[in-house]
Amino acid sequence: MLLPPLARAVCRPTLHHRLRPQHAYLSARVFTSSPLHRKDVHGQRPPTAQSAPSPGSKDAVQQTKAAQPAKPPTLLAEQTVTNKEQRKADWAIIKEMSHYLWPKDNYGTRFRVGLSVALLVSAKVLNVQVPFYFKNIVDSMNIDFAALGGTAWTVAGTMIVAYGATRIGATVFQEVRNAVFASVAQKAIRAVACRVYEHLLRLDQSFHLSRQTGGLTRAIDRGTKGISFLLTSMVFHVLPTILEISLVCGILTYNYGAKFALITGTTMLAYTAFTISTTAWRTKFRKQANAADNKAATVAVDSLINYEAVKYFNNEKFEVGRYDKALQNYEKASIKVATSLAFLNSGQNLIFSSALTAMMYLAADGVANGNLTVGDLVMVNQLVFQLSVPLNFLGSVYRELRQSLLDMETLFNLQKVELKVRDKPNAKPLLLSSGELKFENVTFGYRPDRPILKNLNLTIPAGKKIAIVGPSGCGKSTILRLLFRYYDVQEGRILIDGQDIRDVSLESLRKAIGVVPQDTPLFNDTIGHNIKYGNLEATDDQIIEAARRAHVHDTISSFPDGYNTMVGERGMMISGGEKQRLAVSRLILKDPPLLFFDEATSALDTHTEQALLSHINSILKEKKRTSVFVAHRLRTIYDSDMIIVLRAGSVAESGTHQQLIDRAGLYSELWSAQETLFAGADEKEVVEDEIKDPGQRK
Ligand SMILES: Nc1ncnc2c1ncn2[C@@H]1O[C@H](COP(=O)(O)OP(=O)(O)OP(=O)(O)O)[C@@H](O)[C@H]1O
Numbered sequence: 001m002l003l004p005p006l007a008r009a010v011c012r013p014t015l016h017h018r019l020r021p022q023h024a025y026l027s028a029r030v031f032t033s034s035p036l037h038r039k040d041v042h043g044q045r046p047p048t049a050q051s052a053p054s055p056g057s058k059d060a061v062q063q064t065k066a067a068q069p070a071k072p073p074t075l076l077a078e079q080t081v082t083n084k085e086q087r088k089a090d091w092a093i094i095k096e097m098s099h100y101l102w103p104k105d106n107y108g109t110r111f112r113v114g115l116s117v118a119l120l121v122s123a124k125v126l127n128v129q130v131p132f133y134f135k136n137i138v139d140s141m142n143i144d145f146a147a148l149g150g151t152a153w154t155v156a157g158t159m160i161v162a163y164g165a166t167r168i169g170a171t172v173f174q175e176v177r178n179a180v181f182a183s184v185a186q187k188a189i190r191a192v193a194c195r196v197y198e199h200l201l202r203l204d205q206s207f208h209l210s211r212q213t214g215g216l217t218r219a220i221d222r223g224t225k226g227i228s229f230l231l232t233s234m235v236f237h238v239l240p241t242i243l244e245i246s247l248v249c250g251i252l253t254y255n256y257g258a259k260f261a262l263i264t265g266t267t268m269l270a271y272t273a274f275t276i277s278t279t280a281w282r283t284k285f286r287k288q289a290n291a292a293d294n295k296a297a298t299v300a301v302d303s304l305i306n307y308e309a310v311k312y313f314n315n316e317k318f319e320v321g322r323y324d325k326a327l328q329n330y331e332k333a334s335i336k337v338a339t340s341l342a343f344l345n346s347g348q349n350l351i352f353s354s355a356l357t358a359m360m361y362l363a364a365d366g367v368a369n370g371n372l373t374v375g376d377l378v379m380v381n382q383l384v385f386q387l388s389v390p391l392n393f394l395g396s397v398y399r400e401l402r403q404s405l406l407d408m409e410t411l412f413n414l415q416k417v418e419l420k421v422r423d424k425p426n427a428k429p430l431l432l433s434s435g436e437l438k439f440e441n442v443t444f445g446y447r448p449d450r451p452i453l454k455n456l457n458l459t460i461p462a463g464k465k466i467a468i469v470g471p472s473g474c475g476k477s478t479i480l481r482l483l484f485r486y487y488d489v490q491e492g493r494i495l496i497d498g499q500d501i502r503d504v505s506l507e508s509l510r511k512a513i514g515v516v517p518q519d520t521p522l523f524n525d526t527i528g529h530n531i532k533y534g535n536l537e538a539t540d541d542q543i544i545e546a547a548r549r550a551h552v553h554d555t556i557s558s559f560p561d562g563y564n565t566m567v568g569e570r571g572m573m574i575s576g577g578e579k580q581r582l583a584v585s586r587l588i589l590k591d592p593p594l595l596f597f598d599e600a601t602s603a604l605d606t607h608t609e610q611a612l613l614s615h616i617n618s619i620l621k622e623k624k625r626t627s628v629f630v631a632h633r634l635r636t637i638y639d640s641d642m643i644i645v646l647r648a649g650s651v652a653e654s655g656t657h658q659q660l661i662d663r664a665g666l667y668s669e670l671w672s673a674q675e676t677l678f679a680g681a682d683e684k685e686v687v688e689d690e691i692k693d694p695g696q697r698k
């Protein structure tokens with residue numbers, strides 16, 4: 001559908017999933033924009049943005065319920081916000097935006113804004129001239145051409161040209177204004193988005209773990225679209241319309257008396273009141289339609305992603321049933337959206353046309369009395385009629401403006417999320433001498449009611465290879481997260497070469513530590529890029545050398561695209577073992593003094609694992625690095641200088657492999673259990689080899 005110019009400015013492109021509990025931060029759901037859901041049952045744009053229901057209203061509650069199949073983590077507890085508070089928050093946002101419109105030290109932007117306003121006023125002044133020319137043309141035609149002679153050109157030529165020129169001028173001014181203003185809005189969007197993004201990257205792990213990435217990017221997306229909408233609708237719609245109404249009222253009063261202006265003014269008030277109240281009422285249908293649409297999208301995406309599970313259990317019919325139910329709800333809500341739109345449009349038209357009719361009657365009466373000319377009647381009609389164009393979108397603009405304010409509030413609030421882990425003022429860089437790590441009486445829990453580490457004391461001597469082992473969930477990876485300062489300890493302290501890690505700058509701390517995590521975070525880019533991430537300055541040769549040392553170069557070289565192979569989202573297109581070795585290559589490129597390997601070789605086959613470990617060992621020895629290995633497979637760490645056995649958040653025992661075996665404690669128990677398993681596995685391997693190749697092992 002080709003939208004008229006004004007509609008282009010005020011009708012936002014479809015923001016598909018706009019359901020959001022008011023003031024709840026980000027819904028935890030991942031919304032996927034599926035083309036299946038882009039059109040409604042009539043093939044029209046599906047309902048899009050909505051204004052929020054009045055806080056605490058039934059709508060708000062319904063919406064919140066619909067949006068929260070599982071209670072999403074909310075940054076601020078959902079609050080009941082009064083209208084007054086909401087208005088205050090809205091004004092705060094508008095005030096914040098005004099800094100972008102009138103930036104202190106950016107005269108270029110100020111000039112553009114000033115020029116836009118000048119063009120806006122000029123366009124509207126020209127626009128209200130058009131009916132004047134029309135009136136004069138009509139009046140000048142009201143002669144007896146047969147008796148007086150003359151042509152259209154001699155009688156009204158100049159005015160007809162002026163009529164056309166004024167119309168063209170108004171449009172040109174309007175379009176130039178759009179062009180001049182575009183960069184103001186886009187610059188504001190870019191500045192806000194970058195600021196929020198930078199802040200998000202600095203936020204700690206607990207923040208990121210508690211919300212889904214889709215929610216964050218959506219918040220930025222909606223918030224920035226909100227900025228764009230707010231700025232453009234203000235400059236292109238709200239302000240020009242207010243200006244035009246005022247001009248029209250002024251002209252009517254001046255030329256024809258207060259009666260005309262009174263009718264216009266009252267009509268505008270009634271029209272606005274009706275539009276806003278009806279829009280607020282019908283918004284709930286749009287919310288319902290959106291909720292159903294989201295549900296259908298979620299159901300469809302979920303079952304399409306998990307199509308294997310659907311097939312394993314022959315549940316196609318069940319899934320189609322769920323999808324159909326969501327579509328049914330969408331259908332019902334969409335019908336209500338359409339019918340309520342018809343009601344809104346009819347009501348608006350009734351109010352507007354009644355006023356126009358009354359004014360026509362007054363003008364006709366004036367003509368009959370000889371006070372007004374036919375041209376005046378035409379002019380009154382056209383002046384008022386011109387207003388119908390922007391007013392026709394008033395409801396949509398109101399709805400979108402309210403939604404924009406909410407979206408922007410979410411965005412600006414993201415920026416206000418406090419960093420829990422941050423540098424102390426004037427934090428100094430970490431001074432590494434030998435690389436000794438010490439945990440002193442460390443107590444920590446992700447939640448206060450569940451401590452994970454309890455009064456933990458341990459020392460990791462400089463330049464040694466240390467292993468931390470223990471049952472799953474005992475807090476091994478937590479030690480690493482604390483050291484990396486993803487979280488701060490609740491009690492006690494962590495020292496690196498005698499410096500409390502909370503006193504040194506985060507940048508220097510994280511630079512000093514290298515990690516191969518349990519789950520390698522890979523970017524959806526090439527293998528080369530992912531290795532290079534360890535050191536963005538690395539040359540191709542250094543990348544290849546790192547891959548060689550991580551025992552993955554040959555594998556990469558065997559891929560058709562070599563180092564240019566795309567790894568897929570989160571490395572889904574390469575194997576777990578390859579991923580781990582890429583993580584090791586990255587670490588080798590980073591070359592930090594303190595190294596952590598958290599189950600770094602768990603996905604490798606025994607032979608590759610042994611080869612890689614011996615390589616890592618040689619690097620560690622050669623560079624005298626302090627290293628910590630977290631491992632379940634004790635065979636991979638038995639040669640460590642010290643093995644620390646954790647149990648329930650405290651050190652149960654520590655020592656070398658031999659000391660711990662002699663001690664016959666937890667470690668020795670775990671070792672014997674694994675050895676028995678390994679022995680079993682080895683035997684099985686031998687038997688299988690024999691079956692495949694009898695006589696091979698003779
Ligand atoms: N962000 C978090 N919020 C709440 N609890 C967490 C969080 N991360 C980990 N935990 C819990 O803390 C405990 C210790 O986790 P940790 O990852 O340190 O265990 P682990 O010893 O490394 O386990 P595994 O050997 O299975 O990797 C676990 O019970 C885990 O469920």
Ligand SMILES: N[C@@H](CCC(=O)N[C@@H](CS)C(=O)NCC(=O)O)C(=O)O
Pocket residue numbers: 007010011012047275337341344345348391392393394395396397
């Ligand atoms: N006259 C109405 C409707 C204007 C209109 O057609 N708006 C466009 C978007 S700019 C639309 O598609 N509306 C659909 C709807 O409101 O459900 C109003 O003032 O809101």
